[in-house]
Amino acid sequence: MLNANELGAVFAYADSPYLIVSAEAAYPIVAANAAASNWSHFDADKLIHESRVAGPAKFADLLGLPETRLVDLFGQVISTLQAIKIKVEPPRLPDNDLPVNECASVLEIFPLITNNQVTYLVLKVFLADKILPEPSASEIAHIHLPETQQSLAVIFDSLANVIFVLDVEAPDLYKFSYVNRAFQVTTGLPVSKVVGSYVQEIIPEPSLSLVLEKYHEAITKRKQVSWQEVSEYPAGQKTGEVLVEPVFDAQGNCLRLVGMVHDITERKEIEVNQMRLTQDLYQHNRDLEQFTYIVSHNLRAPLANALGLVRHLPNMPTTTELYQQYLSHLITSIEKLDTILKDVTQILSVRDRQNIDHYEAVVLAEVCEQAKQDLAPELGACGGHLHIAVAPDFIVHGSRVYLYSIFHNLISNAIKYRSLNRVLEINITTINTTPEEKTIQFSDNGLGFDMNKYENDVFKLYKRFHHNSSIEGRGVGLFLVKTHVEALGGNITVKSTLNAGTTFTINFKSRA
Amino acid sequence: MKIFIIDDDEISIFLTERSLQLGGFKAEITTFLEADAALEVLKNAPEEELPNFIFLDLNMPEVDGWEFLAAFEQLDQERSLNKCAIYILTSSLNISDIDRANEHELIKGFIHKPVNLEDMEAILHLNY
Numbered sequence: 001m002l003n004a005n006e007l008g009a010v011f012a013y014a015d016s017p018y019l020i021v022s023a024e025a026a027y028p029i030v031a032a033n034a035a036a037s038n039w040s041h042f043d044a045d046k047l048i049h050e051s052r053v054a055g056p057a058k059f060a061d062l063l064g065l066p067e068t069r070l071v072d073l074f075g076q077v078i079s080t081l082q083a084i085k086i087k088v089e090p091p092r093l094p095d096n097d098l099p100v101n102e103c104a105s106v107l108e109i110f111p112l113i114t115n116n117q118v119t120y121l122v123l124k125v126f127l128a129d130k131i132l133p134e135p136s137a138s139e140i141a142h143i144h145l146p147e148t149q150q151s152l153a154v155i156f157d158s159l160a161n162v163i164f165v166l167d168v169e170a171p172d173l174y175k176f177s178y179v180n181r182a183f184q185v186t187t188g189l190p191v192s193k194v195v196g197s198y199v200q201e202i203i204p205e206p207s208l209s210l211v212l213e214k215y216h217e218a219i220t221k222r223k224q225v226s227w228q229e230v231s232e233y234p235a236g237q238k239t240g241e242v243l244v245e246p247v248f249d250a251q252g253n254c255l256r257l258v259g260m261v262h263d264i265t266e267r268k269e270i271e272v273n274q275m276r277l278t279q280d281l282y283q284h285n286r287d288l289e290q291f292t293y294i295v296s297h298n299l300r301a302p303l304a305n306a307l308g309l310v311r312h313l314p315n316m317p318t319t320t321e322l323y324q325q326y327l328s329h330l331i332t333s334i335e336k337l338d339t340i341l342k343d344v345t346q347i348l349s350v351r352d353r354q355n356i357d358h359y360e361a362v363v364l365a366e367v368c369e370q371a372k373q374d375l376a377p378e379l380g381a382c383g384g385h386l387h388i389a390v391a392p393d394f395i396v397h398g399s400r401v402y403l404y405s406i407f408h409n410l411i412s413n414a415i416k417y418r419s420l421n422r423v424l425e426i427n428i429t430t431i432n433t434t435p436e437e438k439t440i441q442f443s444d445n446g447l448g449f450d451m452n453k454y455e456n457d458v459f460k461l462y463k464r465f466h467h468n469s470s471i472e473g474r475g476v477g478l479f480l481v482k483t484h485v486e487a488l489g490g491n492i493t494v495k496s497t498l499n500a501g502t503t504f505t506i507n508f509k510s511r512a
Numbered sequence: 513m514k515i516f517i518i519d520d521d522e523i524s525i526f527l528t529e530r531s532l533q534l535g536g537f538k539a540e541i542t543t544f545l546e547a548d549a550a551l552e553v554l555k556n557a558p559e560e561e562l563p564n565f566i567f568l569d570l571n572m573p574e575v576d577g578w579e580f581l582a583a584f585e586q587l588d589q590e591r592s593l594n595k596c597a598i599y600i601l602t603s604s605l606n607i608s609d610i611d612r613a614n615e616h617e618l619i620k621g622f623i624h625k626p627v628n629l630e631d632m633e634a635i636l637h638l639n640y
Binding site for chain 1: 521523524526527530531534571573603604605606624625626627628
């Protein structure tokens, strides 16, 4: 027969409150599960202690039954060896707002029998409307259970948690001697296949090594061991909280291990999703913070200039050449302010529209050709070549305007930052096109940049890497390219070698 | 007296120059749009050509103000540059920049743009 700890382990994670009571006089509680603690607002140790001190009075109160009535019921179960169900009305406790504690609950008392003697009573409390369609006229409903050992199996099969018993045949050799129905539901392995099999035939690596180590620990430390594990079963990947209790004979040899698994796969999946969502939000927030910082910083520079210039003006004769110089600088500064505000408006409008559905099937080759035509004068002026090797059926689902902007910006950049030592060559190719993913490569043989120094800054707003004042640029182009690519649901990366060229890789996930 | 202004913004240079003039600095001012060029001069100039003051912008492409400071400290090991008083000029209102500037012993002060006459008069007063 199982001892109280093992019984406790079996019911530990059940949703309904379970109390296990010794069948001896005064009926001390020997185990209470977490649901029972929640329901009674006493932790298990306190419940156990109270019942040792005051007998069944405490939980009779909790159940809303007179103590004598409860003792009678126990006596009845013990003498008849039969389980009983009774409708109870647990009082609403002052500090307990759990709905479970409202009226129309049912108390069920099972006998656990060894050698024709009741050793333990299992008390279960559950809501009546779930089980009993109508409260019977008589308060007590008798249930006839055929064999009590069998009734234990019935209880185990009714639990949502996996229960298993392993016989210890030799050190580190364990054979399944019992598994409940939940084992089959959770793993997808039939009970008939599991019972009689050795652990290593059932549990796959890498869980197996972990499990064997934990079994060993439970046996050598002679105590309950619990852990979390992730395993691949026919029913899919499962995450479980496992608890194993060793059972010893009088000589102290470990005979078997009683185990219980609480399937927390769903909870884990939710956790992982939440984690991903949190990371996305965090990243988005960081982007926005950085955007705000950069914008305020870059607005501040021309504003500070304008302010400084204006402060000098009052004491300056208006007819001087110096005065004209001040005015011209003032105009430049204010125009710069205006440009930055326009950039901000443009960037924000892309972000705003990110979630609006304006998807169309865009033929990439057409967009590239259009950008090439529009930039033909600039390309012609520097003698550069643009080769477009894009399959005519390469289609991106999204906004044509954004896609055009991406290639217009990339081509303009390639022209701007070309090397004067060689003829500019730009290549647009598509590679690695699978049904799931589309990849575009854009490469040039231009000035390039030092990846070690600038890798993290390439796509940042108002970052520039070339001081050459003959090259016009504000550091907005690549930021916009990235913003547009992301608005289309893609991502962009860059590789560059100083004085050799730059390659951008754009990935688009196909839309189902 | 010799002064270097290192700033990638031409209008900002113009303002700093004008403020120095209006603030009473009688100085020979050399301006640099790129920090590289200023480092080159500092490396090779004879002692008497070294500036008494360097006004340094922080936010510049390629070699920025911080990188200039690192290179300057390196150069200071090779030849003494301690006659050069460095003042940071910045439009940043970021407190972490000020903290970071305080870690450099060579930095004599931190001036927020726009530069005003009072700043310049105070610097002149402090040094002479």
